Amino acid sequence: MGGEWKVQSCSSESPVHKVDNVVREELHRIWQTEEPSEEACLVLETDPPxxxxxxxxxxxxxxxxxxxxxxxxxxxxxxxxxxxxxxxxxxxxxxxxxxxxxxxxxxxxxxxxxxxxx
CATH class of the missing domain: 2.60.120.260 (Galactose-binding domain-like)
Incomplete structure (x- = not known):
């Protein structure tokens, strides 16, 4: 994914497993919400589309x-x-x-x- 994608928003993030991990090259890094929940939302964007x-x-x-x-x-x-x-x-x-x-x-x-x- 590299630098072409960026995180616009997320519903929640863990202090350890930050949302920016989803756009990093290292696949072992993860994003998790602060607390287990029924629904989580992540918004990514590219510029240009x-x-x-x-x-x-x-x-x-x-x-x-x-x-x-x-x-x-x-x-x-x-x-x-x-x-x-x-x-x-x-x-x-x-x-x-x-x-x-x-x-x-x-x-x-x-x-x-x-x-x-x-």
């Missing part, structure tokens, strides 16, 4: 993810990746498989809308 062909998510204990893109004029969000279950109930209960990596591409599950510059 870029098309997205592939998204890689390294899970750090989340059970579900969704991905939205904002129209370039900032007026509306569009769903780019519908809800994906990344941990089973058994994984959550046993605290296992917390660091799986998931890659989504346009032909696979990522919406073709993602290929438009946002």
């Amino acid at each position: 870029k098309a997205i062909e592939r998204v890689e998510i390294v899970n750090a204990g989340a059970s579900l993810i969704e991905l939205y893109g904002l129209l370039e004029d900032g007026s509306e969000e569009e769903l780019l990746l519908s809800t994906q279950q990344v941990m089973t109930l058994k994984d959550l209960t046993n605290k296992t498989n917390r660091t799986r990596s998931f890659t989504y591409t346009i032909p696979q599950k990522l919406s073709p809308i993602a290929a438009e510059k946002r």
Whole structure:
């Protein structure tokens, strides 16, 4: 991801696992909310807007993810990746498989809308 992406906002961050970790090259660095919660939100942006062909998510204990893109004029969000279950109930209960990596591409599950510059 490098310097082309930046964090615009997040719902919460742990004092140890800061939100800026998501845009760092080191994949072992993670972002976590301050307290376990049902929902967490992270807003990333690029300048200039870029098309997205592939998204890689390294899970750090989340059970579900969704991905939205904002129209370039900032007026509306569009769903780019519908809800994906990344941990089973058994994984959550046993605290296992917390660091799986998931890659989504346009032909696979990522919406073709993602290929438009946002």
